[in-house]
Amino acid sequence: MTRKTIILAMPPSNGIVELIEKNLQFHGYEVLRIDSILKFKYNNLWERTYQFFHKHITKSNTYKKKLKVKQSFYKAQQLLANNHYDYTLVIRPDIYPQNVLTLLKQHTKNKFIGYQWDGLKRFPVKNIIHLFDQFYIFDHTDLTNPDYQNYQLHNITNFYFDMVQPHRVKNNKLLAYYIGDHQACRVAAIEHCAEKLAKNGVDIKFIIPTSKTKDIKCYKSKHITFGKQNRLSYYENLKHVDSSDILVDFVIAGHNGLSFRHFEALYYQKKLITTNTHVQYYDFYHPNNIFIWDEKNLDEIQEFLAKPFIQIDTHIVEKYSFKNWIKNILDKSFY
Template identity: 40%
Template sequence: MNDRKPTIVLGMPADNQIHKTIESALTYHGFDVINIAVDGQEFRYPSFASRLSVKIRQALGDKHAKRRLKSRLLTESFEQQLDAAGGSADYALFIRGDTYTPEFLQDVKRRVRGNTVNYQWDGMSRFPNIRDCAALFDKFYVFDPADIRPSENYLPATNFYFDHNINLPETPPNDIYFVGFHMEPRRAAITAFARETEKLGLKTDLAIGGLDMSEAELRRLYPENIRTFIGIRRFEDNLKAAQQAEILVDFKTPAHNGLSFRPFEALGYRKKLITTNAGIKKYDFYHPDNVFVWDGEHLDGLTEFIARPLHEFPPEIYQKYSFGNWINYILDIEPHQKISLPE
């Protein structure tokens, strides 16, 4: 009897540490994981000599000296982990494959027996460089319906909810939960929503983060019942906080039309959802008792929505959007339910 677990290479940005949650989920579902996530925010030179060498090359006009060093170090780390796993892997999953050089992607693919796939959880227009390496993958998935085009061999997928380490309180301490980054186009809607929840006397956990500004600058932009912070919040902390509220809130990112993680967390954790993404009405898990689609201006009907009981779906809907089904679908492992995007 062969009890060997399949080995999967996981490559993605490491900025908010969601890669650790995905690695944990993959392990839960029976994979051995080679994690090659890269931090786009920080890079530490391995030695003073390596730093000096890069600076000299840059001074001589080599604009890609640092990138090549990072790629070489990543390749060395990958090969060490791969050798420890037996010299090859069964699958490779990249999320935002444009984070890596085409040469590195090709090297990984040569060492993988099964599918090497990419999931682009940002709109293609947001990181257009991914188009240059899309053909390197056996399967290429997008989450924005606008990116499904007959002329390109992109496959549909959505985000998902993590179906491991679920710790839901019997009585959630908060009514409303939202965390996100400051984006000027949605500031007015977030501000209006925060003020309305205060009028209704709802217990909220609302937070806005910023990157290229000071804490004082960010603080001046939002009402007092929204906490502000500078930097990137760990995804695991966000996930735990989401499980502590009755209702999750999702403000659409202007850059794309795909659904964020928040709608799927609401579905999987049996929460209600308030969202400004009207596209959710086209998905098979939409129900007006569970999802309040807000136009960003008028909150008429919110009180009645909160009071209505949650609509329960058939078990296969919850299974369809779980991470367990998602990874089987992405890697083409049976059994799985197919995931589609609305037209």
């Protein structure tokens, strides 16, 4: 049987693109990644010199932006050559130039699909959404965003990577794990949660992968680790997920969709502490397993930690797997 082919276009950061590529291959797809076209370098000294003077004279970066668009389009042409693919999946399409998106669509035989796994208010796509055959969003509240009422949007959740198998690591003490970039809106919640868990005898592994002094100074808790060396690949991150007992999630202001952490907790059978109140409306929610923290009820954390973990129905768990996610995205067979 001939393998279906797919172009994967998404951000290259944190190694998650490698995991998505491997999971696509695991489920029978032949994958062409094009995230390499986003890497920019000057072709010669003249371009670099011209950019230097242009930026300082005009106080703008328009010349470099034009170079990036031109270079990424040329690289995409080289990668695609004369080949055509069954599908194209573009995650975070706002980071790709419109002419590159048009080119990708021309090389797609069946469906040209966009997925914005960040809120439309943070990263708008209004000027490019018309290019796609189907467009998915992870934040269900974007379905009622007045700026997008003339567009057909489909809501779909994130997922867990079913190719990676849990190993059920057993700790002597409960271990809580969190990793996330510095966001000023999350500082107070992160510190408060770390301190409260530590007081309840929980080991803390809270990582903010930054070495910027101004960011580090925002935190006072001794339970938080910093440094660029702590920027893990996504696969390394999943090893920490596997070896933890409790996963912690702090929603970014303005987000309502569920982060990957929710589905990893479901798959790896970990307890979850989250500030995202929308999780209570999902079919996998159980109060023994998921603690919704509203910054006033942390005194109830000890009772939550003492409750036994409740097994969730296998069919519900499988519903949020990558296998089911990609089937829904490509075949439009909604769950």
